Amino acid sequence: MGIQERNQTVLVTGASSGIGQGIAIAFGQKKANVIINYHSDEEGANHTLEMIKKSGGNGFIHKADVGNEEEVITMFQRAIAEYKGVDVLVSNAGIQKDNSFAEMTLEQWNKVMNTNLTGYFLCAREAIKHFTQKEANNPDAKAIGNIIFMSSVHDIIPWAGHVNYASSKGGILMLMKSLALEVAPKKIRVNAISPGAIATDINDDVWKDEEKLKELMKLIPYKRIGQPEDVAKVAVWLASEESDYVTGTTIYVDGGMTLYPGFVDNG
Ligand code: BGC
Numbered sequence: 457m458g459i460q461e462r463n464q465t466v467l468v469t470g471a472s473s474g475i476g477q478g479i480a481i482a483f484g485q486k487k488a489n490v491i492i493n494y495h496s497d498e499e500g501a502n503h504t505l506e507m508i509k510k511s512g513g514n515g516f517i518h519k520a521d522v523g524n525e526e527e528v529i530t531m532f533q534r535a536i537a538e539y540k541g542v543d544v545l546v547s548n549a550g551i552q553k554d555n556s557f558a559e560m561t562l563e564q565w566n567k568v569m570n571t572n573l574t575g576y577f578l579c580a581r582e583a584i585k586h587f588t589q590k591e592a593n594n595p596d597a598k599a600i601g602n603i604i605f606m607s608s609v610h611d612i613i614p615w616a617g618h619v620n621y622a623s624s625k626g627g628i629l630m631l632m633k634s635l636a637l638e639v640a641p642k643k644i645r646v647n648a649i650s651p652g653a654i655a656t657d658i659n660d661d662v663w664k665d666e667e668k669l670k671e672l673m674k675l676i677p678y679k680r681i682g683q684p685e686d687v688a689k690v691a692v693w694l695a696s697e698e699s700d701y702v703t704g705t706t707i708y709v710d711g712g713m714t715l716y717p718g719f720v721d722n723g
Contacts, residue, residue: 463514464695465539467491467532469522469579470549472500474656475606478684479546479691480515484508486692490515491535491542493522495549522549522575532582541590544695545583547576548606552621552658565620572624576605576631580646584635587644597643598700604691605632605648609710612650625650629706636704645703647694652710654682677720678711 466483470476472494480490481504490508492515494501501517508515518534520527535542550572553564580603587601610618611625628648636646653672655663662668663681673679687709693699694707708714 463487463489464543465489465491465535465541466544466546466695467493467535467542467579467583468546468548469493469575470495471504472497474658475651475654475684475687476546476548477504478688479548479606480504481507481511482685482688482692483544483695484513484515485511487512487514489513489539491531491539492517493520493531493549495519495521521571522547522579523570525578528575528578528582532579532586536586542583542586542601544602544604545579546604546606546691546695547579549575550606550608550624550658552618554618554621556617557619560620568620568624569627572621573627573631576628580605580631580635584639584644587639588642598697599643599645601644602695603635603644603646604694605646606687607632607648607650607706609650609652609708609713611648611706613714632706633704640703645700647699647702647704648706649687649690649694650706650708650710650714651687652676652682652708652713654684654687654709656684675717676711676713677715677717680711682709682711 466488468476468480471480471492480492483490492501492504505517518531520531553568555564590600605628607628608625610622611629615622632648662672690707690709
């Protein structure tokens with residue numbers, strides 16, 4: 457049975473707020489079983505679960521630090537046991553700890569790397585271990601497992617004052633591609649979504665401030681800030697059989713932010 461013919465089981469990290477919450481809810485609307493991972497925002501995770509149940513999906517909440525090996529292993533064991541397997545990992549939990557480069561502490565560097573890059577490695581590794589045990593290889597079969605890495609436009613747009621964050625996202629790009637190459641023969645797909653400015657808590661200092669929002673619009677040719685649903689729809693598609701031939705690629709959901717917006721009337 458393909459993933460599409462039964463309810464998908466999807467593990468979403470960082471699903472208590474922002475883009476992760478939007479993605480978890482969107483999978484709930486598709487009647488998926490959703491494992492809602494969170495680190496500190498229990499209330500947010502409860503809200504995600506409530507929304508999923510309201511729309512006919514199912515799920516449970518699991519607290520874990522994605523940068524902690526043991527906690528990640530336990531989370532996957534529980535998910536696999538409760539739903540007899542996981543079909544999709546959406547590795548989304550990410551943080552920013554901004555500072556100018558000279559002022560940046562090792563702690564700020566390590567925290568961002570540990571969540572944004574090591575966390576993606578640990579979750580993906582557990583997912584791959586599980587996927588490869590699921591079914592024998594069959595070249596004509598659809599994917600037996602799917603990984604979606606939530607990255608950022610800053611996997612290719614340099615970002616002053618955010619060198620730790622941009623470095624982690626650049627790392628995700630090669631993590632995604634190299635892993636996609638390694639596991640494609642096993643019928644496992646690995647892709648990334650790179651959002652631009654999406655209105656969430658991570659950047660509310662910008663979009664809640666009228667002046668800063670006006671400045672931000674200069675970087676968005678499409679002239680609106682994104683919403684978590686803009687990203688969630690793409691994630692649902694990437695996890696479906698509709699995109700079965702798509703692997704090792706990044707979809708930019710950014711209103712054109714990666715199009716060198718300064719060139720619209722310049723150069
Ligand atoms: C960051 C946001 C930022 C956006 C566009 C995202 O990856 O987390 O803070 O607004 O990129 O610069």
